[in-house]
Amino acid sequence: xxxxFDFDVIRRSLGYLFFDGMTFTLTLTGLSxxxxxxFGTLIALMRLSSLRVLGWIAGLYVDLMRSLPLVLxxxxxxxxxxxxxxxxxxxxxxxxxxxxxxxxxxxILFEAAYFSEIMRAGIQSISxxxxxxxxxxxxxxxxxxxxxxxxxxxxxxxxxxLTQTIVLFQDxxxxxxxxxxxxxxxxxxxxxxxxxxxxxxxxxxxxxxxISCFASFGVxxxxxxxxxxx
Amino acid sequence: MNYHWNWHIFFDQDPSGAGTYxxxxxxxxxxxxxxxxxxxxxxxxxxxxxxxxxxxxSNAASMVGFVWVEFFRNMPLLVQLFIWFFxxxxxxxxxxxxxxxxxxxxxxxxxxxxIGLFMSARVAEQTRAGIGSLPRGQKLAATALGLTTAxxxxxxxxxxxxxIIMPPLTSEFLSTIKNTSVAIxxxxxxxTAAARSxxxxxxxxxxxxxxxTVLYLLVNIVVVIAMRLLERAIAIPGxxxxx
Numbered sequence: 001x002x003x004x005f006d007f008d009v010i011r012r013s014l015g016y017l018f019f020d021g022m023t024f025t026l027t028l029t030g031l032s033x034x035x036x037x038x039f040g041t042l043i044a045l046m047r048l049s050s051l052r053v054l055g056w057i058a059g060l061y062v063d064l065m066r067s068l069p070l071v072l073x074x075x076x077x078x079x080x081x082x083x084x085x086x087x088x089x090x091x092x093x094x095x096x097x098x099x100x101x102x103x104x105x106x107x108i109l110f111e112a113a114y115f116s117e118i119m120r121a122g123i124q125s126i127s128x129x130x131x132x133x134x135x136x137x138x139x140x141x142x143x144x145x146x147x148x149x150x151x152x153x154x155x156x157x158x159x160x161x162l163t164q165t166i167v168l169f170q171d172x173x174x175x176x177x178x179x180x181x182x183x184x185x186x187x188x189x190x191x192x193x194x195x196x197x198x199x200x201x202x203x204x205x206x207x208x209x210x211i212s213c214f215a216s217f218g219v220x221x222x223x224x225x226x227x228x229x230x
Numbered sequence: 231m232n233y234h235w236n237w238h239i240f241f242d243q244d245p246s247g248a249g250t251y252x253x254x255x256x257x258x259x260x261x262x263x264x265x266x267x268x269x270x271x272x273x274x275x276x277x278x279x280x281x282x283x284x285x286x287x288s289n290a291a292s293m294v295g296f297v298w299v300e301f302f303r304n305m306p307l308l309v310q311l312f313i314w315f316f317x318x319x320x321x322x323x324x325x326x327x328x329x330x331x332x333x334x335x336x337x338x339x340x341x342x343x344x345i346g347l348f349m350s351a352r353v354a355e356q357t358r359a360g361i362g363s364l365p366r367g368q369k370l371a372a373t374a375l376g377l378t379t380a381x382x383x384x385x386x387x388x389x390x391x392x393x394i395i396m397p398p399l400t401s402e403f404l405s406t407i408k409n410t411s412v413a414i415x416x417x418x419x420x421x422t423a424a425a426r427s428x429x430x431x432x433x434x435x436x437x438x439x440x441x442x443t444v445l446y447l448l449v450n451i452v453v454v455i456a457m458r459l460l461e462r463a464i465a466i467p468g469x470x471x472x473x
């Protein structure tokens with residue numbers, strides 16, 4: 001079964017796979033998680049705001065994003081971003097956007113919907129006495145959020161946020177549909193060039209598996225530690 | 231925006247001559263729904279079994295369940311589909327591999343089974359959580375009545391657990407529908423792929439994707455309404471959902 005398994009093709013392409021592919025994947029994951037968290041928190045605040053219109057808009061955005069498949073959203077933004085760029089900069093032609101920028105914008109906007117639901121749950125899990133006490137101390141709305149509510153919400157939700165980031169890490173492999181060389185894309189390029197699909201795909205699967213396993217193990221330990229502190 | 235909109239494009243013939251672009255999108259939609267239903271049956275069947283395994287008193291059984299869940303949860307769906315589609319036929323004995331490669335509708339079967347296995351890990355976690363959420367007294371009472379373990383699950387634990395986890399199962403089913411779009415990479419012409427090829431043939435990017443978006447939203451709304459009706463019908467009296 002593994003008689004003509006060629007380990008050398010993996011060894012030869014390690015540099016390309018990790019320095020180009022994995023760097024792209026991890027940078028995209030990290031920046032999307034950060035951007036998604038910031039944007040998602042804003043959406044969560046909009047959803048919980050006393051202004052009905054804001055809550056309505058945020059809810060619509062979240063529901064829309066969450067009912068579409070990521071692959072379709074990737075295609076949407078891939079074609080839409082140049083036109084948005086043209087509209088923003090007022091140039092006469094659609095703006096050329098690189099593969100990385102396009103996928104980064106896609107993932108930030110897509111993941112924000114999921115992160116916002118997590119942050120909303122986190123904010124709602126804070127007892128009512130906390131914002132009431134902050135108000136009694138004379139803090140403004142933004143001070144209440146900034147110094148009292150959000151730090152606690154973020155802390156309570158940290159394990160869930162990290163789990164969502166692991167899902168995001170796996171989901172970045174979908175940029176494959178735009179032929180972008182992320183880790184899987186790089187593996188697939190080598191696989192097709194050398195006719196070594198079996199080796200490259202099994203290797204890619206193993207790498208994703210090991211990273212995700214270690215990450216979720218770390219999240220579980222963190223969760224146990226946070227649970228004790230509280 | 232100097233994009234040229236043309237909403238009549240849906241009634242133009244597609245280049246393959248099979249029908250209009252609208253027909254193309256609708257047949258993509260049909261394939262999305264078929265794939266999702268097949269995958270969901272597999273996910274629900276295997277996921278329930280694995281979820282139950284994880285709650286059994288036997289260490290070996292819960293270990294098998296644990297390994298199953300971790301195996302299917304820690305690899306991207308795309309990579310799993312590639313493995314079933316490209317790698318598996320090469321690793322089997324040559325005659326089996328050839329049979330797999332020559333099978334008609336190979337992308338459909340691969341997608342249904344691959345997505346089914348991927349989702350089964352998630353369903354298993356929900357099933358386990360559902361069984362775990364039941365008060366301990368339920369199992370103890372069943373044992374005291376002299377029920378065997380199998381009977382305890384069949385008549386006491388599972389009927390309760392499945393009714394409790396209906397809402398999360400609904401969102402897992404919605405994920406299954408969305409995940410069928412990943413099968414575009416192994417050549418399944420489901421809804422996203424149909425929109426993509428309509429865009430390539432007609433150059434009307436945004437019309438094609440708008441139509442696909444609307445169709446996905448409709449499917450979502452139908453599923454959510456249907457599940458809400460089902461939830462109401464099977465709600466357990468006395469629980470929050472059973473008002």
